[in-house]
Amino acid sequence: MKPVHLTAAKDRVPFLQKFAFGLGASTPIAFVNTVSGLTGLIYNIGLGVNPVLLGMVQMIPRAMDAFIDPLLGSVSDNTRTRWGRRRPYILVGGILTALFYALLWMAPRGWGQNGLLAYYLGSSLLFFLASSIFTVPHGALGLEMSGDYHERTRLFAVASFIGNISAMATPWIYALANSKFFPDEVAGMKVVGIGVGGFIVLTSVLCATICRERKFQQAAHQHRERFWPSMRLTFQNRIFLRLILIVGLVTLGFNFVNGFSNYIMIYYVFDGAKRSASVLMGWLGMLWAVSALLAVFPMAWLGTRLGKRRTMQIFIGLMIAGSLLKIVCYSPQHPWLAVFPTLLISSGMLGLYTLASSMTADICDEDELRTGIRREGIYSAVYGWWLKMAISTAYLIAGFLLQSTHFNEKLLHQLAATCFWLRFWEIGIPSALCGVSLGLLVRYPLTEDRAYQIKAQLEARPARVPLRR
Numbered sequence: 001m002k003p004v005h006l007t008a009a010k011d012r013v014p015f016l017q018k019f020a021f022g023l024g025a026s027t028p029i030a031f032v033n034t035v036s037g038l039t040g041l042i043y044n045i046g047l048g049v050n051p052v053l054l055g056m057v058q059m060i061p062r063a064m065d066a067f068i069d070p071l072l073g074s075v076s077d078n079t080r081t082r083w084g085r086r087r088p089y090i091l092v093g094g095i096l097t098a099l100f101y102a103l104l105w106m107a108p109r110g111w112g113q114n115g116l117l118a119y120y121l122g123s124s125l126l127f128f129l130a131s132s133i134f135t136v137p138h139g140a141l142g143l144e145m146s147g148d149y150h151e152r153t154r155l156f157a158v159a160s161f162i163g164n165i166s167a168m169a170t171p172w173i174y175a176l177a178n179s180k181f182f183p184d185e186v187a188g189m190k191v192v193g194i195g196v197g198g199f200i201v202l203t204s205v206l207c208a209t210i211c212r213e214r215k216f217q218q219a220a221h222q223h224r225e226r227f228w229p230s231m232r233l234t235f236q237n238r239i240f241l242r243l244i245l246i247v248g249l250v251t252l253g254f255n256f257v258n259g260f261s262n263y264i265m266i267y268y269v270f271d272g273a274k275r276s277a278s279v280l281m282g283w284l285g286m287l288w289a290v291s292a293l294l295a296v297f298p299m300a301w302l303g304t305r306l307g308k309r310r311t312m313q314i315f316i317g318l319m320i321a322g323s324l325l326k327i328v329c330y331s332p333q334h335p336w337l338a339v340f341p342t343l344l345i346s347s348g349m350l351g352l353y354t355l356a357s358s359m360t361a362d363i364c365d366e367d368e369l370r371t372g373i374r375r376e377g378i379y380s381a382v383y384g385w386w387l388k389m390a391i392s393t394a395y396l397i398a399g400f401l402l403q404s405t406h407f408n409e410k411l412l413h414q415l416a417a418t419c420f421w422l423r424f425w426e427i428g429i430p431s432a433l434c435g436v437s438l439g440l441l442v443r444y445p446l447t448e449d450r451a452y453q454i455k456a457q458l459e460a461r462p463a464r465v466p467l468r469r
Contacts, residue, residue: 005452011148013155017211021145021155022162024090024138024207027097027200029163032131034170035104036395038189039120040259041174042105045266045274045409046186049116055399057121062392065128069388070231072136073381077374078224084213085377086137093134094204098197100127105193109186132384134204139380143361144215147458149451150304152358157300160354164292166199171285175278215374222373230378233371239446240363240379244386246437246444247356250316250349251387253433255394256401260426263407268419269335272412280335287339288346295347299354308355308362309444315351316438318344323431330423356383362451369454401425 039058043049072089079085104123107116142159146152173196177188234240262281270277295315302311322344329337360383364376405421407414 005148005150005448007148007151011146011151013145013151015158017145018155018158019162020207020210021138021142022159023203024094024134024141024211025159025163026166026203027094027131028135028138029160030166030170031101031196031200032097032128032135034173035101035124035127036255036391037259037262038105038174041262042177042186042189043107043116043120046184046189047107047109047116048409049113049120051402051407051409052399053113053117054120055395055397055402057117058124058395058399059392060121061124061128062388062395064125065132065388065392067385068129069132069136069381069385070378071227071381072132073140073377073379074225074227074230076137076140076377076381077219077230080220084216085219086141086213087208087211089133089137090141090211091204091208093130093132093137094208095201096130097127097134098200098204100130101200102193102197103127105189107186136377136381136384138207139357139384140376141211141213142357143364143376143380144213144374145211146214146361147365147455149362149448149455152361153300153303153308153355156354156357157296157303160350161293161296164289164296164350166203167292168286168289171282171288175282178275178278215376219374225373225375225378230375231382233367234375234378234382237363237367239366239444240360240382242440242444243356243359243363244383246312246440247352247383248386248390249433249437249440250319250352250430252390252394253430254349255391256397256429257426258395258398260398260402260422263402264330264419264422264426265335265338267407267414268422269330269332269338271332272414280338284338284342287342291343291346292350295350296354299351303355303358307448308359309441309447312352312355312359313438313441315348315355316434316441317348319348319352320431320434320438322348323427323434326423326427359446362446362454365451365454365458366446369457 036058039054040051043054044051076085076089079088081088100123104120104127106123107119111119142155146155173189173192174185177185177192179188182188182191265281265284266272266274266277270280299311299315302314306314322341325341325344326338329341331337360379361376364374364379367379368374402422405418405425407418407422
């Protein structure tokens with residue numbers, strides 16, 4: 001460990017703004033990310049939709065969403081209003097996300113499989129479009145709220161902390177939908193979805209009204225960047241490409257086996273007892289959120305003292321260890337052993353995604369040094385583009401993987417071979433791809449010292465005008 005750079009007062013973000021930004025992070029952390037798991041539970045197990053067809057349908061809105069994101073990022077970068085480049089979209093996008101989240105679970109029970117697939121496709125297209133209108137400017141806002149290497153980590157650490165407080169409630173969404181107040185989980189989810197939508201509206205309004213855009217005045221005097229030249233510059237940034245490959249491989253690994261842990265808990269650990277399984281799943285999900293909360297503190301401490309690259313390596317290592325622990329911790333005799341891999345994987349993911357956001361902010365400074373343009377929106381969007389492409393591709397693969405296990409939703413007790421292959425894929429794929437990401441981090445070039453050199457060079461410029469290209 002080496003001496004820590006001190007953050008200048010002008011680079012510090014007031015706590016109230018950090019808190020409001022964290023409230024906004026609740027939507028992607030706690031609610032958008034839960035849709036994929038709930039889709040399998042409600043549409044496959046609850047309504048009997050074929051998992052392969054469901055996986056194919058899930059792929060479509062995420063693929064569409066991935067292509068929309070860069071356009072939204074460019075639009076946000078080029079927006080000039082009295083309220084800023086980001087905040088108007090955060091407000092409108094949050095309200096629309098809440099509306100379509102509730103709509104997602106309103107599928108009419110009497111419809112056949114094709115009708116249910118069509119309903120899910122239409123409502124999910126609207127939901128993910130709305131969530132992009134919110135999340136892309138929200139992510140860009142975080143990238144510009146501080147110019148300091150360590151303050152950025154603290155900002156995203158606070159956002160992760162607050163977002164995961166909201167995430168503590170999300171594991172109970174399925175358990176609440178399964179409660180005795182409702183005939184079954186399908187009926188219950190219609191009511192629970194409305195409550196979640198109300199919470200999304202509240203957090204979006206607070207985020208949009210309290211946060212401030214640090215780079216707005218500078219951006220207001222720069223020329224508007226055309227979409228394709230901006231995309232070309234972004235994809236020429238090798239540091240950024242390495243970062244999104246690292247994060248994308250981990251994302252692929254866990255989404256290839258999307259929702260498999262739910263199937264394993266219900267049909268292997270609890271042998272088809274959905275209500276009992278949903279209770280443990282609720283506790284494990286809550287533990288996931290709590291461990292992510294607690295992991296914020298060592299992550300921020302290590303990031304300050306070891307640097308972001310080494311700290312990210314540690315947290316990816318935790319995910320590998322957690323995945324391998326499932327070999328013994330998925331136990332019908334001792335179901336609660338599942339808490340141990342949950343602790344490690346949750347902590348690892350918290351560290352990975354929090355540090356990746358902070359590292360993207362450093363890349364935006366490096367990009368400004370080369371181009372003279374602040375383009376947080378396009379970087380936030382392309383970062384999301386890669387992740388969503390990974391997720392949409394993984395959804396399709398997940399459906400085929402699930403079918404390859406010979407899972408049958410009509411059976412209360414699944415075949416022993418089915419349970420074996422569910423566990424084999426769910427443990428093996430994430431472990432392997434996390435290992436590849438770990439290797440890619442070895443030569444990551446944007447160190448703490450280099451980040452502060454870039455910051456000093458930017459501050460020494462007499463006028464921040466776009467460089468000629």
